Structure formats: C-alpha cells, structure tokens
Amino acid sequence: MFNRRDALKAGMAAAGAGFAASQVKAAPQHGQRPFPQSGLVFPQTHYPSVVARPSPKVTPFVAPLNIMPVAQPVPQSDLLKPENGGVAPDPDRHQRFNEFPPQKFYIEHLTEMRWRYHPEAPYGDGGTGYSTTAGSWSYGFNNLVPGATYKAWYGEPIFLRRLNKMPPIGSPDTKVNFALPSLTIHLHNAHTASESDGIPQDYFDPGEFWDHHYGNFPAGFDDREKMNTLWYHDHRLDFTSPNVYAGLTGFYWLFDEFDSDNENDPNPAASRLPSGEYDIPLILHDVQFQEDGQVAWDFFTPDIQELDGHHLPSFMHTTFGMLGDQFTVNRTIQPYLDVKRRKYRFRILNGGPSRLYDLYLRSDSDDPNAKLGEKFITISEDGNLHEEPIESDNVEVWVANRRDVIVDFSHFNAGDNVYLVNRKEMRDTGEGPTGRLLDEGNLIMQFRVQADEVEDPSRIPDVMRKQPDIDFREVRRERLFTFDYDNGLFTIDGRLMDPNRVDAAMEQGTAEIWTFRNEGNAWGHPIHTHMEEFQVFEINGKPVPPNSQLDTKKDVVQLGPGDEFRFFSRWRDFLGKHVMHCHNVVHEDHAMMIRWDIVEPGQGD
Numbered sequence: 315m316f317n318r319r320d321a322l323k324a325g326m327a328a329a330g331a332g333f334a335a336s337q338v339k340a341a342p343q344h345g346q347r348p349f350p351q352s353g354l355v356f357p358q359t360h361y362p363s364v365v366a367r368p369s370p371k372v373t374p375f376v377a378p379l380n381i382m383p384v385a386q387p388v389p390q391s392d393l394l395k396p397e398n399g400g401v402a403p404d405p406d407r408h409q410r411f412n413e414f415p416p417q418k419f420y421i422e423h424l425t426e427m428r429w430r431y432h433p434e435a436p437y438g439d440g441g442t443g444y445s446t447t448a449g450s451w452s453y454g455f456n457n458l459v460p461g462a463t464y465k466a467w468y469g470e471p472i473f474l475r476r477l478n479k480m481p482p483i484g485s486p487d488t489k490v491n492f493a494l495p496s497l498t499i500h501l502h503n504a505h506t507a508s509e510s511d512g513i514p515q516d517y518f519d520p521g522e523f524w525d526h527h528y529g530n531f532p533a534g535f536d537d538r539e540k541m542n543t544l545w546y547h548d549h550r551l552d553f554t555s556p557n558v559y560a561g562l563t564g565f566y567w568l569f570d571e572f573d574s575d576n577e578n579d580p581n582p583a584a585s586r587l588p589s590g591e592y593d594i595p596l597i598l599h600d601v602q603f604q605e606d607g608q609v610a611w612d613f614f615t616p617d618i619q620e621l622d623g624h625h626l627p628s629f630m631h632t633t634f635g636m637l638g639d640q641f642t643v644n645r646t647i648q649p650y651l652d653v654k655r656r657k658y659r660f661r662i663l664n665g666g667p668s669r670l671y672d673l674y675l676r677s678d679s680d681d682p683n684a685k686l687g688e689k690f691i692t693i694s695e696d697g698n699l700h701e702e703p704i705e706s707d708n709v710e711v712w713v714a715n716r717r718d719v720i721v722d723f724s725h726f727n728a729g730d731n732v733y734l735v736n737r738k739e740m741r742d743t744g745e746g747p748t749g750r751l752l753d754e755g756n757l758i759m760q761f762r763v764q765a766d767e768v769e770d771p772s773r774i775p776d777v778m779r780k781q782p783d784i785d786f787r788e789v790r791r792e793r794l795f796t797f798d799y800d801n802g803l804f805t806i807d808g809r810l811m812d813p814n815r816v817d818a819a820m821e822q823g824t825a826e827i828w829t830f831r832n833e834g835n836a837w838g839h840p841i842h843t844h845m846e847e848f849q850v851f852e853i854n855g856k857p858v859p860p861n862s863q864l865d866t867k868k869d870v871v872q873l874g875p876g877d878e879f880r881f882f883s884r885w886r887d888f889l890g891k892h893v894m895h896c897h898n899v900v901h902e903d904h905a906m907m908i909r910w911d912i913v914e915p916g917q918g919d
Contacts, residue, residue, distance in 0.1 A: 364602055377646050460665075509890065687723060843892075
C-alpha cells in the first residue's frame with residue numbers, strides 16, 4: 315500500500331509521484347533526494363509559499379455565492395446500469411440493513427473537473443462554477459464543488475453509491491497533480507456503521523465504487539441525540555488533506571418534526587427556524603493558487619536553490635499545515651450574497667485543511683441601530699442544537715467545526731453592506747494560531763442588504779434540544795490520550811497511525827471517560843472522534859460553563875497548546891472499526907490518528 319510517509323521518504327509530496335511533472339524533471343535523477351531532510355523539520359529560512367508566492371489577486375465581492383443544489387434521489391433500478399456499478403445493494407454487507415431498509419437511493423460520480431473559483435482571469439472566463447474549458451482542475455461530485463447538499467430525515471434511511479471515475483493512479487492524463495485519486499468519503503459525524511462510515515482504510519480506487527447505508531436514526535434511539543448539520547469529505551488514509559483541498563466536501567442535513575425545514579410549519583412542536591432560501595450553507599476553505607489559476611499545494615520555498623549542481627524544485631512539502639491566501643466560501647473567492655431585511659440561518663463549516671477562524675460581522679452602515687445586527691445567535695454546535703440560543707459578537711470555528719447561526723438583517727438599511735470577517739491570526743507555517751486577533755481581519759464574504767420588504771414568519775425558539783444526561787455509573791473505564799510532535803511527525807501517545815493496530819477496544823453498550831491532552835506549546839489540534847457524539851464536562855480542570863458553546867454534544871475538541879479536555883461518551887448500536895484523529899488534516903496525514911473498535915461485551919481491553 316502506498317502512503318504519504320513513503321512519499322516523504324522518497325522526497326515526494328503527493329499524488330503517487332508527488333511533484334508536478336515539470337518539477338519532477340528538474341529534480342536530481344541519480345537517486346539523491348531533491349532537498350535535504352533532517353527529521354522533516356524545516357529551518358526558519360524556509361518561507362511558506364503563501365508568503366513567498368502569493369496567489370493572483372482579483373476583485374472581491376463580484377461573484378455571487380455558490381449555493382449548492384439539493385441532492386436528488388434516483389430510482390433504485392439506476393444502480394443496475396453499467397455506468398453506475400451494475401449491481402443491486404447487498405444487504406449482507408451492511409449492519410442492520412433489513413431493520414432500516416433504504417427509502418431513497420442516490421448516486422455520485424467522483425471525477426476530475428474544472429471549477430471556476432472567480433470570474434476574473436486567471437481563475438475564470440467571466441463565469442463561476444463548473445466549466446469544461448476554463449478554471450482550476452479539481453475533484454468533484456457529479457460536477458459540483460462542493461457536492462450537493464443532502465436533505466435527509468430521521469426515520470427515512472437512504473442508500474448512496476459513490477463511483478470513482480478518476481483517471482487511474484499514476485496516469486499521465488491526471489490534472490490534479492497534488493492529490494491521490496484513491497478515495498473514501500466519510501459522513502462526519504453520522505451515527506453510521508463502520509462499513510458505511512468512510513473510514514480511512516476503506517478506500518476505493520479508479521473504476522471501483524463504495525456503497526453507503528445511512529440508517530438516519532439517533533444514537534441509542536434517544537431523540538436527545540439527534541443532530542442537524544453534518545458534512546461529508548474525503549478521508550483517504552495519508553491523503554485526506556490534499557483530497558479535501560482538491561474539492562471533496564459537501565453538506566448533509568438532517569431534519570425532524572422540531573427542526574422541520576419549514577418556517578411556516580403549523581405543527582406546534584416545530585421550531586420554525588429560517589428555512590428554504592433563508593437557510594444557507596457556508597463552507598469555508600482557504601486556497602492558494604499558481605500564477606495560471608491552478609490550485610497549488612506546495613508550501614515551503616527552500617532558501618537553497620542548487621544542490622550538487624542540480625536545480626531544486628521550487629517547493630517542499632510541509633507536515634505542519636497548509637494555509638491559502640484566497641478565502642473561499644462554497645469554493646468561490648470572496649463572494650457576495652443579496653439578503654433581505656429578515657432573519658437568515660447560516661450553516662458555517664470550516665472545511666480546512668488547517669486554518670482556524672474567529673468570525674465577526676462588520677457593516678458599513680452609519681445607522682447606530684445597525685450595531686444590533688452585528689451579532690450571531692448561535693443555535694447549533696457541531697451539528698447539535700443547543701438547549702438555548704446563545705448571542706455573541708463572534709463565533710470561533712476550528713477545522714471540521716460547524717456553527718449554525720441566525721443573523722437578523724432587519725437591523726440594517728437597504729444598501730448597507732455587511733461583511734463576514736475572520737480575525738484569528740495564524741502562524742504562517744499553519745500549525746496553529748498565534749494567540750492574537752487581527753485588528754482589521756480577513757474579509758471572507760459580503761452580504762448586500764436589499765430594499766425589498768419581506769415578511770418573516772421564522773422565529774428563534776427560547777428552548778431547543780435538551781442534552782442527554784451524563785450518568786457516570788455507566789463508565790466502564792477511563793483513557794488518556796496525549797497529542798504531540800516528534801521528529802517532524804505528529805503522534806498520539808508517542809505513536810504514529812497504524813490501521814492494523816487496535817489502540818482502544820470499547821465494549822458495545824458501555825460508556826467511557828476520555829481525556830485529551832495537548833503536550834505541545836504551539837500546535838492547535840481540532841481532535842475528532844467518529845460515530846458517537848461526546849459531552850465535554852471539564853476543561854483544564856474546570857467544569858464547562860452552563861449555556862456555553864461547549865455545553866452541548868460535540869464531535870470536535872478545540873485542543874489548544876497545553877489544553878486538557880475530559881468528556882463522556884457512549885458506544886452503542888454497531889460493531890466495528892473507527893478512528894480518532896486531528897482534523898488539521900495535514901496533522902492527520904502525518905500521522906496523528908488512532909484506530910479504535912467497538913467490540914462484543916467481554917472482549918474489550
């Protein structure tokens with residue numbers, strides 16, 4: 315099996331062979347590494363490419379926000395067509411398939427494709443989105459980057475077949491030269507059996523497909539465990555970061571009678587949160603581009619340009635993190651959105667790979683009342699509705715975090731512009747934040763307040779989803795996991811990921827307490843564990859404050875330098891292997907991840 319550590323040992327960066335073809339030709343041909351490596355730790359004289367070679371500049375706020383279409387089901391018979399795999403679903407391959415038979419069927423073709431990030435050259439030809447002749451080569455789902463938004467319902471299981479239509483690995487026809495066309499798509503953080511989860515080990519190569527069965531039921535059949543905003547992304551072992559960076563992300567939303575996708579719902583149990591055209595997906599990615607508008611994954615520019623008479627490639631691969639200097643929302647550079655003077659629900663996702671955000675709203679209005687609108691009403695954390703809405707000036711969004719927020723534009727006047735601004739300063743090398751807030755910040759997108767008068771039947775309920783109880787009597791054992799950096803690679807408990815090694819075996823139907831400890835003083839680690847949500851009850855020795863962002867179920871821990879988190883989690887409903895890892899996916903690939911299994915009672919460690 316080819317992995318990224320093999321590529322690094324060979325002096326390559328990615329995509330099976332690594333460097334772009336033109337750069338490979340310039341490298342030494344006699345077996346010597348094309349640049350010096352000593353534990354893969356880069357000296358301070360190496361400059362991140364976002365500093366040394368900025369992306370081509372374009373005019374901000376001229377491209378409309380790309381709002382992904384809703385995924386549409388297909389007849390089950392479409393699975394039998396040769397281009398879609400040609401076989402029916404195999405119930406024996408999926409846990410609890412017959413208990414939760416699919417009611418809807420979906421098909422995705424994953425391909426290389428052109429995507430116009432901006433209308434202006436060198437990114438586009440006057441348009442945005444999918445193109446056959448212009449734009450940046452990317453990975454996409456059914457010619458979409460990001461993929462379509464799934465709207466699913468609790469109690470309505472679905473079946474999804476994904477087919478890898480990429481060029482063969484190592485093919486001279488491949489256009490995305492920094493990623494690997496070997497894929498596995500993870501539904502983060504669905505309550506899903508291992509064989510449908512899209513774990514890193516379960517990848518499928520060009521010409522192959524993978525079937526996913528999503529039961530769409532809450533963990534433990536407990537309504538308090540319901541989630542709302544999930545997402546899907548590539549998770550290929552050792553290549554998650556470049557494959558996600560190449561375009562493989564999308565949203566998966568779950569609804570029930572409370573969060574019902576209908577702000578006019580007459581059901582008294584319904585929340586009537588903003589819905590339809592007022593429920594907007596926002597996936598944040600920062601991207602770097604070459605002079606010709608193609609996506610760039612190179613990161614460090616070495617100070618030494620010649621070695622033993624041989625010209626060196628113009629970049630080195632990083633294990634720290636990957637930062638871009640163009641801010642995209644739904645894969646459009648600094649877009650705008652026309653908004654009406656009413657409430658909107660924005661589902662904000664940090665798609666990575668490494669940048670962390672601290673988001674604020676800022677308007678150009680002269681009306682003092684407009685300041686009332688420069689607020690977020692946070693209703694959801696990592697896909698889990700809070701018990702009560704939380705009002706704040708800012709929302710912090712680490713990689714893979716989701717924040718559902720309500721913004722009320724009725725406080726602004728027609729013609730006002732409101733900006734989404736990121737003020738978190740990152741280290742140029744991408745490993746974590748500096749700890750400082752930027753005064754002006756990075757402008758992410760623009761909201762243009764329109765003159766149209768509009769009714770607003772939506773509301774923000776005072777009470778939303780009650781959290782599950784924590785019963786410490788259920789705890790079978792406690793575990794401590796330490797996160798650190800060693801000789802250029804990232805470790806958990808001093809070890810690198812081995813997909814054949816089981817690092818924890820939890821017995822089905824039990825609960826455990828896990829402690830995450832960051833042993834580093836510079837690294838920021840968004841740590842994610844698959845399958846079941848957890849409840850943080852202690853941070854750095856102090857209880858979690860009530861009615862705070864962390865006072866709800868989560869699937870990503872914001873583990874800053876020196877931090878220690880303790881949480882309670884259960885392991886129910888399925889058996890099989892899963893993973894826990896850093897969601898700065900560059901750290902995950904190098905190789906901050908463990909495998910854990912849910913096993914039969916009596917077989918745990």
